[in-house]
Amino acid sequence: MEEYLQLFKSETDFYNQIVLGSLLPENIWRSLPHVCRTWLRNYVAGVLVYSITGFLWCFYIYYLKRDVYLRGDAIPSMKTMVLHVKASMRSLPWFAALPTFSEYAVENGWTKCFSRISEVGWFAYLVYIMAYIVFVEFVTYWIHRKLHDIKPLYRYLHAQHHSYNKQHKLSPLAGMALHPLDGLAQGAPHTIALFLVPTHLTTHLTITFFGAIWTANIHDCIDEKLWPIMGGGYHMIHHLSNRHNYGLYTIWMDWMFGTLSHPMSDGTKPN
Numbered sequence: 001m002e003e004y005l006q007l008f009k010s011e012t013d014f015y016n017q018i019v020l021g022s023l024l025p026e027n028i029w030r031s032l033p034h035v036c037r038t039w040l041r042n043y044v045a046g047v048l049v050y051s052i053t054g055f056l057w058c059f060y061i062y063y064l065k066r067d068v069y070l071r072g073d074a075i076p077s078m079k080t081m082v083l084h085v086k087a088s089m090r091s092l093p094w095f096a097a098l099p100t101f102s103e104y105a106v107e108n109g110w111t112k113c114f115s116r117i118s119e120v121g122w123f124a125y126l127v128y129i130m131a132y133i134v135f136v137e138f139v140t141y142w143i144h145r146k147l148h149d150i151k152p153l154y155r156y157l158h159a160q161h162h163s164y165n166k167q168h169k170l171s172p173l174a175g176m177a178l179h180p181l182d183g184l185a186q187g188a189p190h191t192i193a194l195f196l197v198p199t200h201l202t203t204h205l206t207i208t209f210f211g212a213i214w215t216a217n218i219h220d221c222i223d224e225k226l227w228p229i230m231g232g233g234y235h236m237i238h239h240l241s242n243r244h245n246y247g248l249y250t251i252w253m254d255w256m257f258g259t260l261s262h263p264m265s266d267g268t269k270p271n
Helices: 002-023 034-064 078-095 097-107 122-149 151-156 158-163 180-196 201-218 232-241 252-256
Strands: none
Touching (some): 002 034, 002 097, 002 201, 034 078, 034 097, 034 201, 078 097, 097 180, 122 180, 122 201, 122 252, 180 201, 201 232
């Protein structure tokens, strides 16, 4: 068992080496305890994913494709985007704690994670991925919905994110502009799934960081019309109405539980 758990630690050491070894002097991070290195790697990777994705997305849709996807009056001001970045930078150190705890739990054998796809076979691997995503989608939907329904949770946690309640107040940089506890609550299903669904560690980490990219997508206010994807048009309705489209990756949970509202042709109002 000890040798098997060492495989997980070797994996996380490898990822630490890739990220930290490429960006920081070795004497800064090598002396840190393993769990601190893991947190630092997740934090640095999170800042990079957020910054590169968000700024490139904004540059493309607001400047290279100005007035193609959005009208000029729907484009947020520079001041608004700076507020998004400031709020995100305050929260990202806390958000990095969640995948760090996940990896710590995996390394100590507390989860159902497996290290190699060959351990379960490709068919089981694909089934487990689908089960993992369905679980995350279902639990995230209900956590997000309850952050609205339970007034103290909304007032003290989720309202910060919903201060961006107009089209010109949203941008791809707003996806991480959350109260730290709000972000941890909505990210927790990825960690909880590890204890319930057999999950490939690298796949889990990939999906977790893909979620950071996804938040940029659903805050760009563009109505992609790619059923059943929860695109920017659907999520913009969520910010405008405060009561529809709580889902994460797809519209299925909103359809199942009666909270789905489709964008109209102009992509700005619920039907």
